[in-house]
Amino acid sequence: MKLVLSQEQRHLRESVRAFLRAASPLPKARQGYDPQVYARLNGELGLSGLIIPEEYGGAGAGLAELAVALEETGAALLPGPFLTTAFAVFALTATPGEELLSAIAEGRTTATLARHGLEAPDDATVSGTLPQVLSGMDADVLLARAGDVLVAVELSAPGVTRTALETLDLTRGQAKVTLRGAPCQVLGPWPEIDDLVAVALAAEQLGVMRAALDAIVAYAKVRVAFGRYIGSYQGVKHKLADMHCKLEQAESIVRYAAWAADESPGELPEAAALAQAYVGRACFEVARDHLLLFGGIGFTWEHDAHLFYKRAKADEVLLGPPRIHRARLAQLLEL
Incomplete structure (x- = not known):
């Protein structure tokens, strides 16, 4: 089992972090999906083809490498369909869909994935309504x-209607x-x-957790209240320590899960x-507490704290509430 990043993975992390810092800073994330950022992300770093097998034009990397990239796009609150395209690649690789995989690897196509909701196809056509599709307005x-069965539908094709939804997360939209x-x-087959x-x-x-904690730690070192830096108050120090412990546990869990996907x-x-x-749940709690520790400024529209809070909540319930996963874990462990 490997819970520590390799040298190549650390280089990947630094490359993605530096690119996003320059091309998609947080003020830009408020503006939503920018196709030009994605074109550069794929052209300069090749992230769209990171886990696509080499025979389809990808890099043939594993989920451990994808996890490194996703950690950085999460920290930057990158808008658009990068996460959903990764979901789609999982399905296409298992099927596989050669043409679509090649198009994604070349950066010509973005995709999204809906796991439920459509009727069985009839004569090469499909009908149904998907009430919430992540990045549904942005994907191709x-x-x-x-x-x-697994079907692919061009979202610009006749018979397709997309309606943008007003959602909690301002940095990544959904569509009906x-x-x-x-x-x-x-x-x-599906x-x-x-x-x-x-x-x-x-x-x-x-x-998202790491970026939220880094932001509030930096703030605690410069914000003065009653003649003292707020980071020197016991209540603040204990809260930051609790948040750090949640982050450390989460990192071990994610590294182990990514290793298991690739190796076991x-x-x-x-x-x-x-x-x-x-x-x-830990991500939401860290984002919530970081917003609260910012005090009144954290609740203002102009501050970035609410962006992390909203992304954390949207992600927490994306695959169902945590109780569903706890129940499944208990069942798998025969508890």
Whole structure:
């Protein structure tokens, strides 16, 4: 088991972090999805093809490397369909969908994934309504479960209606997608990828946690109240220490789950359930407490604290509330 990043993974982390710091700082994240940032992200770093097999034009890396990238995109609150495209790649790799994988690896296509909601396809068309599709307004292709099969639908095709939703997370939108006889491509049986999706989301949540904690620690070192830096008050120090402990535990859980996905698939179900049972709630608690420790300024629209709070809450419930994952973990452990 490897819980420490390799030298190559550390280099990847620094490259992604430096790129996002320059190309997508937090003030820009408020503006939403920028296709030019994605074009550079894929052209300069090749992140869209990171986990795509080499025969389809990707780098052939594992989930451990993807987790490193997702931690940085989470810390930057990167808008747009990077996370959902990773979800789609899990499905396409298991199927596989050669043409779509090549298009994603080349940066020509972004995708989103819907795990429920469509009727079984009929004569190469599909119908149904998906009430909430993550990055549904930004992605080019929808991969969805229709009956027991995986289908691909071009979101610009006839028969497809997308309606932007007003959501909690300002930095990553959702859409209602309605399909009425939309042309589709049946790719194969629906693959079991829920565990991979859970680990990828946990990696993003780890990045949100880390960035939130870094921000409030920096603030505690410069904010003065009653003649003292607030970081010197016992109540603040204890709260920051608690947040740090949650971060350390979350990092170990995510690193283990990503390792299991790559090296020990038999351990993945328990690791993935643990990741969402613990990391989702811990991420929200850290983001909540960091906002509270900022005091009144943290509640203002102009401050970034509420952006982390909202991303943390949206991510926490994206795959269902933590109690669902705790129940699944208990079942897997026969408790």
